[in-house]
Amino acid sequence: MFKLKFALITLALFTLASFNLPLKSEAQTRPVTVAPGFEINQFADAGNVSEFTGTGQAGAGAGATAMAFDARGRLFVGTGRGKILILLDTNEDGRCDTVKTFATGVSIPLGLEFRSNGDLYVTSNLLGGAGRIIRLRDTNGDDVADEQTIIVDGLPSEGDHQTNRLRFAPDGLLYFGQGSATDNGTPKPGRPAEKPLNGTMLRVNVDAANPQDTLEVVATGLRNPFGMVFHPENGELFSTDGGSGEICQGGACPEDTSPPEEINWIVQGGNYGYPNCEGTPDSRPGCAGVRAPVQQFSRHLTPTSLAFYTGPQANEFTNHLLITLFKRLFGEGGDLRRLKIEGDKTSGFRVTQNEMIAEFGLIDPGDGPVETRIDPISGDIYVARFDPVSHRDPNEHHHIIYRIHRQGSDSQTFIGGLQPSMLAVNSGATTLKFVGRRLRSGAVIFADGIQLTTRQDSNGDWNADLPASFTNMQRTIMIQAQNPDGTRSNMLSLEVKGSVPPPPPPPDKVPQITSHFAYFKKRANVQNPLVAGLKAKKLGLVVTGIDFDASAQLLINGAAVELISASTTELVGKFAKSMVAAPGELNIQVRNSTGKTSNVVKLIVASQ
Ligand SMILES: [Ca+2]
Ligand SMILES: [Ca+2]
Ligand SMILES: [Ca+2]
Numbered sequence: 001m002f003k004l005k006f007a008l009i010t011l012a013l014f015t016l017a018s019f020n021l022p023l024k025s026e027a028q029t030r031p032v033t034v035a036p037g038f039e040i041n042q043f044a045d046a047g048n049v050s051e052f053t054g055t056g057q058a059g060a061g062a063g064a065t066a067m068a069f070d071a072r073g074r075l076f077v078g079t080g081r082g083k084i085l086i087l088l089d090t091n092e093d094g095r096c097d098t099v100k101t102f103a104t105g106v107s108i109p110l111g112l113e114f115r116s117n118g119d120l121y122v123t124s125n126l127l128g129g130a131g132r133i134i135r136l137r138d139t140n141g142d143d144v145a146d147e148q149t150i151i152v153d154g155l156p157s158e159g160d161h162q163t164n165r166l167r168f169a170p171d172g173l174l175y176f177g178q179g180s181a182t183d184n185g186t187p188k189p190g191r192p193a194e195k196p197l198n199g200t201m202l203r204v205n206v207d208a209a210n211p212q213d214t215l216e217v218v219a220t221g222l223r224n225p226f227g228m229v230f231h232p233e234n235g236e237l238f239s240t241d242g243g244s245g246e247i248c249q250g251g252a253c254p255e256d257t258s259p260p261e262e263i264n265w266i267v268q269g270g271n272y273g274y275p276n277c278e279g280t281p282d283s284r285p286g287c288a289g290v291r292a293p294v295q296q297f298s299r300h301l302t303p304t305s306l307a308f309y310t311g312p313q314a315n316e317f318t319n320h321l322l323i324t325l326f327k328r329l330f331g332e333g334g335d336l337r338r339l340k341i342e343g344d345k346t347s348g349f350r351v352t353q354n355e356m357i358a359e360f361g362l363i364d365p366g367d368g369p370v371e372t373r374i375d376p377i378s379g380d381i382y383v384a385r386f387d388p389v390s391h392r393d394p395n396e397h398h399h400i401i402y403r404i405h406r407q408g409s410d411s412q413t414f415i416g417g418l419q420p421s422m423l424a425v426n427s428g429a430t431t432l433k434f435v436g437r438r439l440r441s442g443a444v445i446f447a448d449g450i451q452l453t454t455r456q457d458s459n460g461d462w463n464a465d466l467p468a469s470f471t472n473m474q475r476t477i478m479i480q481a482q483n484p485d486g487t488r489s490n491m492l493s494l495e496v497k498g499s500v501p502p503p504p505p506p507p508d509k510v511p512q513i514t515s516h517f518a519y520f521k522k523r524a525n526v527q528n529p530l531v532a533g534l535k536a537k538k539l540g541l542v543v544t545g546i547d548f549d550a551s552a553q554l555l556i557n558g559a560a561v562e563l564i565s566a567s568t569t570e571l572v573g574k575f576a577k578s579m580v581a582a583p584g585e586l587n588i589q590v591r592n593s594t595g596k597t598s599n600v601v602k603l604i605v606a607s608q
Contacts, residue, residue: 030361037407040358043382044077044087044096044401051079051099052399057390063399064384066165066371068112068120071417072435072461073377076102076120077401078109080386084122084136086143087401092438094403094410103136103145110226111165111176116503120145121206123163123176131155131163133176133204133211149510151211152204156181159192161224165305170235175203175218177225177239184244185275199274201225201239201266207508209595221272221290222264227306227372232319236345237266240303240323241293243278261301262293263323263339265349294341295351300365301333302326307372309338311379312414312490313406322357324369324383334362336369336383336404357381358404364389367398377416378437380405413438413489415462415481424500429468432479434492436462442484447477447494454481471496509547511590511598516543518575518603529606532584536577541603543588544570551593556586583607 034040044064046053054062061080068076075087075096082105088098102120111123120136133152136145155163161179169175180199187193197215199222205214218237227240245258259278264270272293273279276286279296297303304326309317320338328334340353360383362368367387374381381404387397417435432452436443444454445464452464462481470477475496481489518530519540527539541561543554546569553560554573561573571590579586584605590598 030363032358032361032402034358034404035356038357038404039407039410040402040404041094042400043075043089043094043403046394046397046399048096049085049087049099049399051081051083051085052397053394054397055392055394059394059397060388060390062397063386064371064401065386066109066112066122067373067382067384067401068114069373069376070114070118070120071116071376071419072459073375073417073437075373075375075382075401076112076114077384078106078112078122080108080388082107082109082124084109084112084120084145096401100143102138102143103148106134106136106148108162110162113166113168113174115168115206121151121166121168121174123166125157125162129158131157131178133163133166133174135206147510151206152215153212156192156195156198159187159194159198161198164224164226165228167228167230167237169203169230169237172205172207173203174206175201175228175230175237177222177228178202179224179226180222180274182275194275199223201228201237218268219266219270219272221270221274221277223274223278225264225266226304227323228266229306229308229321231341232308232310234344236349238294238306238321238341238349239264239266240306241272241274242302243299244275245299256299258299260293260296260299261303261325262297263295263303263306263321263351264291264293267291294349295339295354297325298330298332300327300329302366302368304368304370305372305383307374307381309374309381311374311376311416312412313379313409315406320353321351322372322381324372326368326370327365328362328368329365334368335359336372336381358383358402360385360402377435378405378409378414380409411438413481413483413487415439415479415489415492417461418479418492418494421494422500423471423494423496425471425474425496425498427471427500430466430471432464432466432494434462434464434479436481436489438483439481439489440483440485443481446480446482474498508594508596509549509592510596511545511547511549511552511592513543513545513588513590513598513601515545516541516588516601516603518542529604530580531608532580532582532605533608534580536575536580539575539580540564541573541575541588542570543573543590543601545590545598547592548590549592549594553591555589555591555597558587558589560591580605 064077066078077085084103086100087096108125113121122134124132135149137147159181164177166176181192181194201218208214224242225239241262243259270291273290277290281287281290305324307322309320325333336358339351343349370386371384383402385400414437419433445452454464477494479492518527554571564572586603588601
């Protein structure tokens with residue numbers, strides 16, 4: 001998907017009896033409907049997020065492509081123009097009122113995923129070029145990413161499909177879907193052919209010295225695995241797949257034999273059929289060993305996102321699988337659905353309920369929902385809608401983020417984002433930190449019914465002092481907040497355990513060289529240029545920069561040299577005789593003990 005050409009097909013108007021949402025430019029839109037017991041409003045659109053505005057092609061690419069909540073329940077949004085925005089609702093009226101720009105220049109960000117240490121990982125795609133995974137880091141907490149590091153590069157995204165969404169697995173590895181290069185396995189004239197990594201689920205260890213070296217294929221035969229999610233309890237991976245034959249979308253071909261769309265349970269080494277056996281395996285050649293989807297949808301509907309419904313509003317639908325279908329055709333799709341998934345690893349998984357939660361009133365076949373995320377504090381469901389079709393009237397670009405929630409939940413108080421999330425026995429007194437929604441000044445926290453000293457910090461986050469006595473044995477502590485008017489929040493459980501797994505490692509520093517020079521005998525005696533044939537023993541190399549760690553090495557042409565002195569901002573090293581014997585060019589680099597390497601700078605060795 002995200003091809004620039006979408007066939008425009010007029011669809012018969014649909015009316016579903018339910019809640020109608022008034023929208024701007026009513027004439028151009030079918031009503032949005034939600035299932036009984038749910039409510040919906042527009043959290044963000046062109047009216048409050050200027051990034052979502054624009055006319056023609058510029059407007060067509062302006063919407064949200066991916067979303068993720070950070071641990072504090074703040075919504076981060078990737079846009080078609082390559083920005084990562086933070087959309088905040090500071091007055092808690094359900095509509096975004098503050099837009100911050102976290103990062104720019106992240107081309108076609110199709111996936112956003114936070115790690116528990118606060119790093120934001122993004123899949124990015126150069127237009128018609130390589131796919132990448134980029135790590136964004138805000139080191140000084142000003143809500144602007146000051147480090148953008150490419151973790152994986154050169155993914156085969158120059159064809160019809162790109163590097164899609166990404167998710168951290170329970171084992172800490174980062175999984176992501178890589179789309180196929182072609183529609184059906186055969187390249188069109190002049191277009192890229194399939195490469196080994198096309199049409200796969202991949203994974204990478206982001207903690208490795210060189211993550212790219214750890215790239216592994218998890219599963220194959222996936223045409224365009226776009227939506228993906230790990231089950232919150234059993235840890236199993238589910239992914240969407242979109243079938244071939246996009247040219248026939250909307251019934252444009254009289255004999256449209258395109259395969260269906262799929263949800264797959266992804267297992268290590270699994271083959272999911274593309275391009276020879278899409279849909280349910282049968283007697284076709286090429287179906288041997290192919291795993292069947294756990295659910296199919298009508299052809300061309302284009303599943304775009306998966307999320308498990310969790311949090312304080314999920315209730316009877318807890319852990320139902322939410323899916324968005326991007327297109328509406330034949331009276332189906334263009335909606336958010338919930339699927340009850342039953343089964344286990346041994347017996348496999350099957351869908352036992354498949355119901356609409358929200359239908360977004362699409363007029364074009366393809367300006368539908370692309371991403372779903374659950375607010376980790378309130379449990380509200382956020383769905384982004386993206387309109388890739390170029391319209392002259394900017395109001396016809398439906399770049400909208402909807403907020404969907406249970407009826408009545410907007411008057412409830414919620415707490416979440418509890419830190420620490422687990423305690424060890426006998427760990428002593430602890431300050432609990434958490435985030436509140438509609439938690440008022442003067443609110444107090446109860447732990448197993450006992451009131452704790454409670455205060456709000458300058459970030460608006462809440463703190464409560466848990467006495468040491470709560471950790472003197474293994475137990476589950478129930479945490480609840482109470483507003484001054486007596487209303488109470490949802491309850492959170494906090495486990496006191498015999499042992500607590502270590503947190504992920506703190507972010508690795510990446511060394512950077514800012515200047516360098518060579519000297520002869522004394523530091524003040526700078527050699528510029530350095531002349532070949534000088535006595536190596538009497539020469540020194542000074543490299544200054546930032547984030548050199550305690551065991552950082554100075555590399556000359558890839559070899560670590562003996563150090564004269566070292567600090568976090570300066571390394572002074574010795575040359576080997578062979579390095580300065582003849583004219584040439586030396587590559588200078590710093591490598592930290594974590595394996596992270598700096599930029600490479602050049603030092604010229606001139607002739608005598
Ligand atoms: Ca607001
Ligand atoms: Ca920053
Ligand atoms: Ca398949």
